[in-house]
Amino acid sequence: MKNIIKNTAILTVITLVAGVLLGYVYDITKEPIAQAKEAAKNEAYQTVMAEADAFEAMEVETVDLGTGCDVNEVVAANAGSELKGYVITTTSHDGYGGDVQVSVGIAADGTVKGIEMLAISETAGLGMNATTPEFKSQYAEKLVDAFTVTKTGAAADNEIDAISGATITSNAVTNAVNTAISYFNNVLGGSL
Numbered sequence: 001m002k003n004i005i006k007n008t009a010i011l012t013v014i015t016l017v018a019g020v021l022l023g024y025v026y027d028i029t030k031e032p033i034a035q036a037k038e039a040a041k042n043e044a045y046q047t048v049m050a051e052a053d054a055f056e057a058m059e060v061e062t063v064d065l066g067t068g069c070d071v072n073e074v075v076a077a078n079a080g081s082e083l084k085g086y087v088i089t090t091t092s093h094d095g096y097g098g099d100v101q102v103s104v105g106i107a108a109d110g111t112v113k114g115i116e117m118l119a120i121s122e123t124a125g126l127g128m129n130a131t132t133p134e135f136k137s138q139y140a141e142k143l144v145d146a147f148t149v150t151k152t153g154a155a156a157d158n159e160i161d162a163i164s165g166a167t168i169t170s171n172a173v174t175n176a177v178n179t180a181i182s183y184f185n186n187v188l189g190g191s192l
Helices: 002-048 127-131 167-186
Strands: 054-058 070-079 082-092 100-107 112-119 148-150 159-161
Touching: 002 082, 002 100, 002 112, 070 167, 082 112, 082 167, 100 167, 112 167, 127 167, 148 167
Parallel strands: 148 159
Antiparallel strands: 054 070, 070 082, 082 100, 100 112
8 A cells, every 4th residue: 555655656746847847848948939930931931922021911811712721821022112912821631641831922913923831741752742842843933823733744834743642742732822822812802
């Protein structure tokens, strides 16, 4: 009986100490992690809208665009006092390894300037190839209403060549990009 009480007390102390230490580590790392995420987001914005020098957060209107993706954030991309376009961050829930979050730069005339992944956890060597410049560049400098994924090679501006062995990831990224285009056209009023 004494051993049970002794072991219980030891485990309780260990649990309390571990809990206090975890709370302390969380408090120490919370701010640097938030700063790192904000810096990564700003870097992504600059990547997809290189001509902008300032980004101003806008209120996201909740609308059903019929894509199954979420619009997380919208920022106006400015160069001085001139509005160059928007960066729209969307999340597709259809990735093979989970959610895929993408920032899409859309110029004033509706041209997709580029995309950048903010969150992706796909299979290494397959779905993670969506982060390569070769795949992402398929979306850049295209003025389309929507992209489609093809397995036979992209022949038209609106076609995206699927990643071999990762069609699910290709579709998830494309759906996220299409959601941004749809938000631009239907909520932000299309061409500025």
